Amino acid sequence: MEIKGIVAVVTGGASGLGRATAEKLVATGARVVIADLAPNGEEVAREIGGGTRFVAADVTNTEQMDAVFDVAQELGTLRAVVHCAGRGGPIRVVDREGNPGSLEVYETVVRINLIGSFNVLRLGAARMAKNEPVEGERGVVIMTASVAAFEGQIGQIPYASAKAGIVGMTIVAARDLASHQIRVCTIAPGTFDTPILERVKEDVREALAAAVPHPRRLGRPSEFALLAEQIIANPMLNGETIRIDGAIRMPPR
């Protein structure tokens, strides 16, 4: 699909991988609406420029996400959704004191990452299903999993469960939406240098970078954005989760 002239919604677009994707899409000629909870969303949209809009929205909230897609459709034809919003929340199955892990934390992390992904997918796809096809396509949805979907580490039980759910959803969604001529792919990043890692100490960051076989460094958000751009552009990419991780395979901890 040609990116020039399309409208794209980027969730989590106020930071990290989402922000880099919004920047890339604007540079390629798309109009972008950022959906995020971040208080600096307006500022980020201004910095990105190109008429980028920010709508404060929680991806798990249907009304708020509907408002995001309304704004997108005011700008033109919504053809792409890149869903990057998400976050972790560490617990163990049984904690060090022998108590069962928090069901509340588990539910919250699954709600934000997995339920939020389905909410964005279903609402975005319903809008796109009404588009006129261009070269046999109505639109594309990209979701964000993690290598934790495949090799979750100790403490990542809710996050890994949610991200694995997104991977599982991908082929089903692509099959469901094939008759609507909408594609669905998922990107599973390894370790990327985003504000998520700002809270991590320098020696831990260095260890994370050193664990990547090649290139031996953290991923750059622009490299995630490059893959998102390619997925939108390439009509044969569908129903697949693509790892972008420098060949990292996470150890248990």
Ligand SMILES: NC(=O)c1ccc[n+]([C@@H]2O[C@H](COP(=O)([O-])OP(=O)(O)OC[C@H]3O[C@@H](n4cnc5c(N)ncnc54)[C@H](O)[C@@H]3O)[C@@H](O)[C@H]2O)c1
């Ligand atoms: N950075 C990494 O190394 C890495 C690795 C694997 C997967 N991921 C995934 O990539 C995605 C983006 O991560 P990032 O590193 O850019 O993180 P980030 O913290 O820089 O950005 C995430 C953005 O999502 C927003 N957000 C969180 N919950 C939200 C909600 N309920 N509704 C709307 N917005 C919400 C935050 O406000 C933030 O702006 C996440 O899904 C994350 O799990 C990141």
